Amino acid sequence: MSRVKLLSLATAVPPFAARQDEAKAAGREMFGRKNLFDKLSSVFDNARIDQRNLVAPIEWYSKPHGWAERTALYVEATEALARDVARKAIASAGLVPADIDGFVFVSTTGIATPSIDARIAPGLGLRQNIRRVPMFGLGCAGGVTGLATAARLAAAEPGTKWLYVTVETCSISIRLDSDDPAAIVATAIFGDGAAGAVVSSEGEALATIVGGGEKLWPDTLGIMGWRVEDPGLAVVFDRAIPPFVEAELEQAIDKILADSGWRREDIDRFCCHPGGVKVIDAIETAMDLPVGTLDLEREVLADHGNMSAPTVMFVLERLIARGMPEKVMMTAFGPGFTCAGLLLTR
Template sequence: MLSLATAVPPFSITQDAAKALGRELFAGRKALYDRLQGVFDNAGIDQRNIVAPIEWYGHNHGWEERNRVYLEAAEALFVEAATKAIAAAGLSPGDIDGVVTVSTTGIATPSLEARVGPAMGFRPDVRRVPVFGLGCAGGVSGLSTAARLASAEPGSRWLFVTVETCSISIRLDTDDPAALVATALFGDGAAACVVGGDAPGIATIRDSAEQQWPDTLKIMGWRVEDPGLAVVFDRAIPPFVNDNLASAIDAMLAKFGLARSDVGRLCSHPGGAKVVDAIEQALELGAGSLDLEREVLRDHGNMSAPTVLFVLERLLKRGLPDNTLLTAFGPGFSCAGLWLERP
């Protein structure tokens, strides 16, 4: 890994303002709001960045309008994060041999890297690998894919970019409790990394693994509906993590030739405060061990796939231990893992 950069959209909202807005927007569903309003207070979030002015969220929007906002914001976030990552690697856009793009919150055909490539200065022969459907696991799975492609062609340099605009999926036309939970959790952002080449980097990607559990498709994901995507958040996520994470992590580490005692730091996607608590409990890390995860959740909310890379960015500034395990949960229900080594 030669570089890592992050980007957030220009609009922001505090959690207190989001709670007040939620009370207003869900006024026609007072019983639902009264039952679930505590999620705003217990989410561990102070503020979030969002891709549209606050007034935009007070109106119902269909697919066309939501995706218009997605395309405009995702292209801008892609360019910002990618430009910073390429510069931090000491490269120019023309040095990039391939691009892996992960995004699951909108539809872009042509894909995002094709839409911004000419303006950024990518070569006409740059390879493109757009990936849809990974959800929150996309930050780890996408980086793993870029690393495997780079290792398959020694000396090549691959750019990985993940952009998510979760906030545009906020819905006012449903009694689904997950819709109100999304209003309390979702933020927007992007992250980018350059991997490959021969120069020493900021971290060495050693291996990756994934675990998918059968009969869990309804735990997390999107439902495709007429007004737009509808979030699927099952209340079973934290207890499922508590019951199943340890065995999945042990299996991944065994594949890497490691044990839990070899891992200096777990770097995990903070999907929510209860999920972070469940990770600590499942792996016996001790309450409060995942401090950087809580910091990112506090400052940015759940941005889906990019979020774990915001955590990694802070860990790199603090100092990477000898061995770090990146993890993220996603639709499937799945867990993606990536072994990073201090260079």
């Protein structure tokens, strides 16, 4: 990957919010399997999440919704969040919409055809010859993979400016009818949010993207993802995620770094997707980081929950605000099972 500049970064959350104690009380009231909920309700207390933002008032989740209603809410909410972060990212880069040459859009928590980028492009003022790259199925890894894709496209055509937006509405997938323990875990940790950025080979940079890579493990399709069911998506969370990360992450990260000519000792700060408190702990263990090193990851998790793909961008935003270290590696895990990495310099 040629050197590409991160010109801007923006984040947004939907207007509704729920404290963790509210979410726990609502879950106890709404879930059909009371015994199962009571057995697993401690996950709300142990998740170390204070609150999260939602695309609908909490009362919406108490009623049954089919695919049509869930999809209508997904499209409406995702369009609004995507427009918000796109405008912020373009303005923060010192550009106007007509300056944008390409648009990478990442989302896995709903479906829309035409895709969200096509739906919002005219209203944003993007040109009619805009190149669009909608990406689906990346899950939590999409925050890193989407940004990496935009950077590679910008590198391939020097001087072009690429808008990257990711929106996830995890809460729409809440399934009160499920007897799967993963459904209760998802209710305890998921939130909704969006992030955006502009990248180019030219311009004033917040940071420079200099490399990246991925690791895909065979025979791991059941670790993380979505099952397509009636009346909606059903989350796939395997208990093996934290121990898998602890066992496999070090080798995967070292290989991604080596392919870019870096070593782990070169990294001043890892910027990680905070999928959950146990995952954060597993990353610190796997990478021999002192306990508490991933403080911003824990802050974002506490303030927003796991928003899937956008979450790591929230961490990067705080890292830049605090003072961008000289060399940073972004990491995120997603369905596949995959690890995505992206290398940035100050």
